[in-house]
Amino acid sequence: MQFRDLKKQYSVLKDEMDQAILDVVASSAYVMGPKVKEMEQAFADYVGVKHCIACASGTDALLLALKAWDVKAGDAVFVPSFTFFASAEVIAMQGATPVFVDVEQDTFNMDVRDLIYKIEHTIKAGQLKPKAIIAVDLFGLPADFKLIRPVAQRFGMYLLEDGAQGFGGRIGEQKVCSFGDIAATSFFPAKPVGCYGDGGAVFTNNDEWAALMDSYHIHGKGSDRYDNVRIGLNSRLDSIQAAILLVKLKAFKDYELVDVNTVAERYTEKLKGVVKTPEIPRGFYSSWAQYTIQVADKKVRAKLQDALKAADIPTAIYYPIPMHRQTAFSYLDPTMNQCPVADRLADTVLSLPIHPYLSEEDQDKICSVIISNL
Numbered sequence: 001m002q003f004r005d006l007k008k009q010y011s012v013l014k015d016e017m018d019q020a021i022l023d024v025v026a027s028s029a030y031v032m033g034p035k036v037k038e039m040e041q042a043f044a045d046y047v048g049v050k051h052c053i054a055c056a057s058g059t060d061a062l063l064l065a066l067k068a069w070d071v072k073a074g075d076a077v078f079v080p081s082f083t084f085f086a087s088a089e090v091i092a093m094q095g096a097t098p099v100f101v102d103v104e105q106d107t108f109n110m111d112v113r114d115l116i117y118k119i120e121h122t123i124k125a126g127q128l129k130p131k132a133i134i135a136v137d138l139f140g141l142p143a144d145f146k147l148i149r150p151v152a153q154r155f156g157m158y159l160l161e162d163g164a165q166g167f168g169g170r171i172g173e174q175k176v177c178s179f180g181d182i183a184a185t186s187f188f189p190a191k192p193v194g195c196y197g198d199g200g201a202v203f204t205n206n207d208e209w210a211a212l213m214d215s216y217h218i219h220g221k222g223s224d225r226y227d228n229v230r231i232g233l234n235s236r237l238d239s240i241q242a243a244i245l246l247v248k249l250k251a252f253k254d255y256e257l258v259d260v261n262t263v264a265e266r267y268t269e270k271l272k273g274v275v276k277t278p279e280i281p282r283g284f285y286s287s288w289a290q291y292t293i294q295v296a297d298k299k300v301r302a303k304l305q306d307a308l309k310a311a312d313i314p315t316a317i318y319y320p321i322p323m324h325r326q327t328a329f330s331y332l333d334p335t336m337n338q339c340p341v342a343d344r345l346a347d348t349v350l351s352l353p354i355h356p357y358l359s360e361e362d363q364d365k366i367c368s369v370i371i372s373n374l
């Protein structure tokens with residue numbers, strides 16, 4: 001059994017996908033070709049924002065946003081501790097200081113009370129300027145932007161949405177990657193919409209930031225191609241990946257997103273009361289980058305993971321070490337970065353296989369192994 005069955009997906013999309021790839025090969029427009037423009041327009045339209053700029057990875061997308069806002073040494077950027085390393089890494093890459101915010105046990109997303117507490121604490125300490133909040137749509141579920149947006153406003157901070165796992169998610173009718181002042185997403189193969197390699201994009205309605213990110217992602221280009229006006233990156237999306245993404249987006253819109261939600265609902269039906277199943281707040285819609293259950297403790301989890309493995313069922317632990325415990329961040333003041341819920345989740349979470357092509361038969365097998373081992 002596969003954790004995320006990309007082979008199955010390819011077998012379904014094969015005819016259309018092979019043609020799209022061969023067309024790019026034949027066109028010889030491999031970098032920054034018309035396919036990239038077409039893909040950017042399609043993704044901007046889907047999300048419902050004015051600008052989409054494709055780049056080389058989700059990590060670069062986050063970095064481009066921080067560059068557009070000139071986030072630098074002396075700035076504090078608030079980010080959940082329970083996330084993938086890149087969400088926090090980019091803050092330190094800019095020379096700014098990450099402040100780790102705890103998450104809610106039910107949704108895995110940023111705890112807004114702890115966010116406010118840590119912003120006020122940072123202001124009181126007087127060393128750093130609170131500059132931006134990075135809200136992560138973890139496991140596919142949008143962060144609670146109805147609560148986070150007013151906090152950003154109240155403290156005069158930028159709001160960056162890390163939608164690397166959330167693409168396709170919604171609150172009401174509003175889609176992920178439209179909630180932040182800028183949003184970033186990733187097209188790493190295992191994300192809700194992935195390409196066949198690395199890729200990413202930024203989204204914004206702001207013309208000025210879009211122009212800055214457009215410049216930063218191509219060596220800080222100016223209007224004259226050979227006069228570079230700022231220090232930037234080489235962070236472009238390959239045309240071939242853009243063509244792949246156009247095929248994938250169509251399948252995602254047509255059925256994949258609905259199908260993965262059906263799989264998630266079925267898990268919850270079968271596992272509710274056996275383990276703690278993920279909770280989707282009223283009005284929220286997840287794209288289910290992960291289906292993550294919680295069990296009593298580390299020992300129970302290890303035993304369950306072994307039993308699943310013996311039955312040829314792959315699982316994963318997202319995330320075993322929260323950001324405030326990462327070796328790379330050991331230079332930070334621990335008293336400013338306590339996150340007890342993230343600590344507990346690191347010991348109790350287990351992510352199960354989930355993707356739009358997971359069969360009912362495989363799902364029944366997964367659930368029965370879980371039920372008989374708890």
Ligand SMILES: *Cc1c(COP(=O)(O)O)cnc(C)c1O
Nearest residue numbers: 057058059084086087164186188
């Ligand atoms: C995957 C991921 C990223 C980074 O994306 P890459 O394309 O791998 O660079 C950033 N944030 C989160 C939450 C992610 O899951």
